[in-house]
Amino acid sequence: MDILMSALRAGFSVDAAYFCLAAIGLNVQFGYAGLINFGQAGFLAVGAYGFAVGSVSLGLPFFAAIGLGLLCSVALGLLLGVPTLRLRADYLAIATIAASEVLRLFFGAAFQGVFHGRDGISGFSAGFQAANPFQQPFLGYRPTDLWVMTVGWGLVVVVSVFVWSIMRAPWGRVLKAIREDEDAVRSLGKSVYTYKMQALAIGGLIGALGGFIVALGQNSVQPDNFSFDLTFIVCTMLILGGAARIMSPVVGAVLFWALLSLVSGILSALTEGQDPVIPTWLMTGDQIGTVRFILVGVALVLLMVYRPQGIFGDRKEMALNA
Amino acid sequence: MRFRPALCLVLLVVAFFGAGSVAVAATSPAVTAGVDGPGVVKVTGKLVNRDDTGSAPVAGGTVTVTDASGAKHSATSLADGSFSVEVPFKVGTISIELDETSLPDGVALREGGRNPITRAVSSTLPLTVTFVLGKGDRQTLSWVDQVPQSLFNGLYFGLIISLGALGLSLIFGTTGLTNFAHGEMVTFGALVTYALNVMGADIWLAGLLAAGLAAAFGFAQDRFFWRPIRRRGTSVLAMMIISIGVQFILRNTYQFFTGGRTETYRQYTTPEGHRLGPITFSIRDLVCMAIALVLVVGVTVALRRTRLGRATRAVANNAALAATAGINVDRVIAAVWSVGALLAGTCGLLLGFSQAVKFDLGALQLLVMFAAITVGGLGSVWGAVIGSLLVGTLIEMSTLVIPSELKVAAALFLLIGVLLVRPRGLLGRAERIG
Numbered sequence: 001m002d003i004l005m006s007a008l009r010a011g012f013s014v015d016a017a018y019f020c021l022a023a024i025g026l027n028v029q030f031g032y033a034g035l036i037n038f039g040q041a042g043f044l045a046v047g048a049y050g051f052a053v054g055s056v057s058l059g060l061p062f063f064a065a066i067g068l069g070l071l072c073s074v075a076l077g078l079l080l081g082v083p084t085l086r087l088r089a090d091y092l093a094i095a096t097i098a099a100s101e102v103l104r105l106f107f108g109a110a111f112q113g114v115f116h117g118r119d120g121i122s123g124f125s126a127g128f129q130a131a132n133p134f135q136q137p138f139l140g141y142r143p144t145d146l147w148v149m150t151v152g153w154g155l156v157v158v159v160s161v162f163v164w165s166i167m168r169a170p171w172g173r174v175l176k177a178i179r180e181d182e183d184a185v186r187s188l189g190k191s192v193y194t195y196k197m198q199a200l201a202i203g204g205l206i207g208a209l210g211g212f213i214v215a216l217g218q219n220s221v222q223p224d225n226f227s228f229d230l231t232f233i234v235c236t237m238l239i240l241g242g243a244a245r246i247m248s249p250v251v252g253a254v255l256f257w258a259l260l261s262l263v264s265g266i267l268s269a270l271t272e273g274q275d276p277v278i279p280t281w282l283m284t285g286d287q288i289g290t291v292r293f294i295l296v297g298v299a300l301v302l303l304m305v306y307r308p309q310g311i312f313g314d315r316k317e318m319a320l321n322a
Numbered sequence: 323m324r325f326r327p328a329l330c331l332v333l334l335v336v337a338f339f340g341a342g343s344v345a346v347a348a349t350s351p352a353v354t355a356g357v358d359g360p361g362v363v364k365v366t367g368k369l370v371n372r373d374d375t376g377s378a379p380v381a382g383g384t385v386t387v388t389d390a391s392g393a394k395h396s397a398t399s400l401a402d403g404s405f406s407v408e409v410p411f412k413v414g415t416i417s418i419e420l421d422e423t424s425l426p427d428g429v430a431l432r433e434g435g436r437n438p439i440t441r442a443v444s445s446t447l448p449l450t451v452t453f454v455l456g457k458g459d460r461q462t463l464s465w466v467d468q469v470p471q472s473l474f475n476g477l478y479f480g481l482i483i484s485l486g487a488l489g490l491s492l493i494f495g496t497t498g499l500t501n502f503a504h505g506e507m508v509t510f511g512a513l514v515t516y517a518l519n520v521m522g523a524d525i526w527l528a529g530l531l532a533a534g535l536a537a538a539f540g541f542a543q544d545r546f547f548w549r550p551i552r553r554r555g556t557s558v559l560a561m562m563i564i565s566i567g568v569q570f571i572l573r574n575t576y577q578f579f580t581g582g583r584t585e586t587y588r589q590y591t592t593p594e595g596h597r598l599g600p601i602t603f604s605i606r607d608l609v610c611m612a613i614a615l616v617l618v619v620g621v622t623v624a625l626r627r628t629r630l631g632r633a634t635r636a637v638a639n640n641a642a643l644a645a646t647a648g649i650n651v652d653r654v655i656a657a658v659w660s661v662g663a664l665l666a667g668t669c670g671l672l673l674g675f676s677q678a679v680k681f682d683l684g685a686l687q688l689l690v691m692f693a694a695i696t697v698g699g700l701g702s703v704w705g706a707v708i709g710s711l712l713v714g715t716l717i718e719m720s721t722l723v724i725p726s727e728l729k730v731a732a733a734l735f736l737l738i739g740v741l742l743v744r745p746r747g748l749l750g751r752a753e754r755i756g
Contacts, residue, residue, distance in 0.1 A: 036559060038502075038566070083741035089559055090500045090700075091741060094692045097502070101689050102734045109727035228685075232570055235563065286581070290574040297571035304564045305551060 003265035010261030011254040014145055014217035017152030018044070019257070021210030022234045023241070023249035024159050029203035030235075031243035032167060033196055034179030036089050039080070039096030040207050040234050042103045045226035046072040047208025048215040049107055049115070055124035057114050062127055066212060073208035076103075077201040085196045100231060108223035120222030128216055145217070152213040156250060159206055164246045166202075175199055176244070179317075229293070236300045242313025251311060263292045362408050364448040365418060369403045371429045371455045379403025380455060384424040390414025390443060398424075415442050420453045429455055465722060470600040472718045478607055478676075480694075480714020481614045483687060484707045485669035487694040488621060489662030491706035494695070495638040496658045497548070498558045502565045504666060504691065506572035508684030511536050511667030512674035513576060516585055525589040533668050540663020544656050569685070576681035584678040591675075610672045617668060621661065622703055630657055638701065686730075690717065693733035697740045699750025708748060712736070 010016065022040050029035040050072035054065030080099055084092040108118045115121065132147040141149065166172050177185045178192055186192050215221045233256070241252025270277040271285045283291065309315040365387050369380040383399040390412040399405040409416060419438035422431060431437055431453060439451050490504045511532050518528035547568075551561060593604035625631035636644040637654045645651045670684055677683060690713060695701075698709025713733050720732035740747060 036562065079738075083738050083745075087741065087745050090562065091696070091745070093500065093562060094696060095738065095741065098689045098692060098734045098737060102728075102731045105728055106731060109725050229570075232566060235566065239563070287578055290578045293574040294571050294578065297567045297569075297574065300567035300570070301564050304560055304567065305554070305556065308560055 003262060003269065006265060007258045007262035009140060011258030012149065012153070013141075013257065014148050014152060014213065016253050016257040017149055017156060018210040018213035018217065019230075019234060019237060020156050020250055020253035021152070021159065021213060022207050022230070023238045023253055024156070024163060025203040025206030025210065026234055026238050027203075027243060027245075027249050028163060028199055028206065031238065031245070031248075032172065032179065033175045033199035033203075034089070035085075035196060035200055035203075036093040037096045037200070037203065038093045038231055038235075039098075039100030040203075041226040041228060041230040042096065042100030043073050043076060043204040043207035044211035044214060044230065045100070045103050045107060045221075045223070046076050047211030048221040048225070049121070049211075050208070051212050051215055052121040052124055052221045053114060056121050065124075069208050069212060070205055073204040073211075074201050077204040078197070081197045081200045085193055085200070097228070097231075100226070101228065104223045104226055107226075115223075118223060120220050120225075122218075122220030125216050125219045148213060148217045151216070155209055155213070159209065160246055160250065163206075167246070171195075171198075232300075233296065236296055236303075239300065239303050239308065239310050242310030244314070244317050245312040248310060248312045255311075260292060260296070263295060264288050267291060363411050363416075363443055364406060364408050365416070365451065366404065366406045366448060367418075367451040367453065369399045369405065369420075369425075369453060369455060380425065380429055382424060382426065384421040386419050386421065388417045388419070388438075390416060411443070413443060415440050416449075417441075418451050425455070431455060467600060468722055469719070471602065472722055473715060474601045474603065476715030476718030477711060478611055478714075479718055480711035481611050481618075482669055482672045482676075483690055483694060483714055484618055484710030485614055485665045485672070486684070486687060487691045487698075487706040487710045488618060488703065489665040489669075490691050491695045491698075491701060491703060492621075492634070492658050493662045495701035495703075496634060496641075496655050497552070499548070499561050499565065502562065502688065503569040503572060504662075505684035505686070505688035506569055506576070507536060507540065507663050507666035508670035508673065508687060509573075509576055509681065510539060510663075510684075511670030512679045512683050513580065513670075513681075514667070515671040515674060516587060516679045519587050519589065525587055529668075529671050532671050533664050536667025536670075537660045537664035540666075541656055541660040543663070544659035548659070549652060549655070573682060573685055580681045582681065584680050586678055587674060606675060610675060613668070614672060617665060618707055621665065622707070625703060630654070634658055689730055690714075690733050693737040695747075696737055697747055699747025702747065702749045702751070705747055705749035 022044055025043065026037060026040050029037045047069040050069030051065045054060040054068040055062070058065075058068075060068065076099070080092070080095050084095045107115050107120075129144055129147065132143060134143040134146040134150075137143060138146055167175070174185060174190055174195055178190075178195055182192050185195075211221075211226075214225055218225075237252040237256045238249055239252075240256055241248030241250070267278075267283075267288045268285060271280075271283060271288065303310065309317070367385070369383045371378050371380050379399075379402050381399055381401045381403065383403075383405070384396055385399070385405050385407060386394055386396045387407045387409050388394050389409040391410075391414075393409075395407050395409050397405045397407045407418075417438040417440045420431065422437070437453065439453075441449055441451070443449070486504065486508050489507070490501060493499060493501050493504070514532035514535050515525070515528045518531055519525055523531070548561070551564065556564070590606045593606040595602045595604050625634060633644070633649045633654050634657070636647065636649055637651055641651050644654075666684075669687075673683060673687070691710075694709035694713045695706045696709070697712060698705025698707070713736060716732050716736055717729045720729050724731070
């Protein structure tokens with residue numbers, strides 16, 4: 001029972017909230033526009049670092065620092081989009097995965113005076129927590145987490161409504177048409193490049209919002225928060241929910257975190273104690289982290305092979321052709 | 323038939339675990355013994371004074387280790403500079419402090435060197451710490467004097483990376499798959515070589531076996547995993563996402579068995595350096611370069627001259643047309659996967675000499691390999707080689723101006739630059755790619 005409860009709690013935690021925002025961003029890029037962005041972690045990173053540097057080093061007020069983070073993520077979108085969006089889809093994938101990895105190294109090693117290396121930047125959420133209306137722990141969540149969760153899931157709702165409205169507007173229809181057949185859209189006189197660029201930037205902006213939630217939730221940002229694993233998990237969550245559906249990133253995120261927590265709960269129950277159910281020569285408690293990630297990998301592969309449309313999606317929409 | 327890829331995936335993972343368990347059981351008796359015994363953590367290190375004239379061991383330095391419970395344990399460095407302190411095992415952080423007043427005159431901690439050093443203790447594995455001694459910065463050579471050595475290092479690195487890049491490019495050329503799991507095949511070569519070497523095999527035998535096993539692994543991956551997926555009509559982009567999943571599975575499996583440890587082979591770890599003008603190199607480096615060169619030239623010549631090579635180029639050009647001409651496309655692709663994996667495995671086992679063997683050895687090189695084949699031209703064979711040499715040289719040369727942790731950033735900038743100016747790469751075919 002405890003395992004089930006903690007799984008349920010994990011499904012709505014701060015982590016699930018920021019992963020959900022990252023997945024909504026990726027949904028705009030990948031689900032609607034068909035852009036394969038393997039560097040969503042990079043967008044979260046520049047958002048979070050933009051905000052943190054703005055607050056701590058530049059001493060900007062809260063909303064100005066948020067604005068700086070958003071600007072940085074748009075800049076990253078442009079930097080990656082300009083050279084790659086005119087080319088075949090795999091170039092964007094390569095450039096984004098490369099950029100997110102380099103950004104992680106950059107924040108970890110360059111300008112130590114500003115980024116503080118691998119220790120990261122911390123101590124900027126006092127003002128945000130001062131506005132916290134929660135005083136008591138509730139359902140086992142700490143008051144500080146409750147406040148971040150409220151803002152995070154609030155953002156998820158706002159952003160989901162926003163995505164829903166732009167996707168049923170003409171702009172969204174053009175985007176979906178680009179995903180299906182670029183040449184047809186081009187022949188109608190639309191600038192495919194501009195639309196793709198806008199989709200990449202909007203997805204990146206939403207990702208940056210996720211970055212703010214990471215920063216506020218931990219009251220710090222470290223380069224290793226934004227490793228390739230993050231992108232990978234976001235991708236799996238989105239495909240689990242089903243790409244190109246408004247609700248899919250939300251359901252995907254909640255379900256994914258609940259399942260992940262359930263698996264680690266079960267595994268730790270099986271490996272703990274003097275005489276664990278799983279013998280120690282096979283697996284110890286330290287290895288739970290890697291085992292559950294192996295299972296996530298297997299899940300992604302099986303999903304992509306047998307049910308690329310996930311829970312809600314339409315198989316025809318996931319017939320990626322490039 | 324419908325669930326064949328799933329079955330194969332499960333079998334592959336199980337087989338992998340089976341093989342891995344055997345290897346781990348054979349390689350890590352010492353570690354398990356340490357865990358069972360009375361908990362002692364051994365902290366070792368060496369005090370070496372480095373300056374422009376060379377390096378000399380420092381004797382008589384006192385090192386004090388404060389364990390997690392607050393007790394202090396001291397040791398003094400011996401004539402060869404080494405020290406060793408045993409502290410009772412307790413999970414927590416320990417701090418290791420060098421008494422600077424105990425150092426001989428003229429020897430001091432280098433500026434910016436950390437003292438005390440804190441380490442987290444979570445197991446009884448021995449810890450190694452380094453105190454950087456010497457005066458001022460190690461970069462005593464002038465900028466210009468370092469150029470030849472960087473150039474040599476770059477060519478060395480580029481030549482070895484070109485093995486991985488060539489395999490990646492071949493697989494891309496024939497199947498259209500951008501394989502994000504290629505770095506894991508590189509790691510495979512290094513890990514198998516390490517496991518065999520530790521079990522007692524000579525490094526040459528271990529390397530040969532590892533390369534052979536890598537080829538078998540590549541063949542199996544294609545035959546039992548990718549081919550069924552291709553048969554299902556899964557699109558290339560979907561396969562790209564699947565390859566990300568495979569990358570994740572393999573990398574975490576490696577981590578499961580090696581547990582994030584950093585290892586080195588048992589032979590040729592610190593070869594004797596030779597000097598030729600401004601360049602320092604070792605015989606081992608030359609042998610590694612020669613192996614890489616022979617393989618690269620061998621594969622490119624085979625692609626030109628042999629029947630299979632010509633068939634491969636035909637499939638890369640147009641698979642459907644090649645099939646109508648009587649070429650068994652599946653067999654060609656299986657051969658390409660085997661050769662690609664063999665090259666990648668060799669790349670990994672050679673990298674294992676210059677960089678330490680670790681579960682993410684290859685994953686870290688993936689970006690470099692991608693940059694190399696994009697710069698050279700996706701799918702082009704000579705492009706992959708020339709791209710690797712260019713990227714390798716650029717990465718090593720960039721350490722002259724930027725911190726070495728950031729050197730791969732140079733590869734990214736070259737990648738973006740090439741995409742802006744000449745997206746098809748240096749030697750890519752002139753075709754529509756956008």
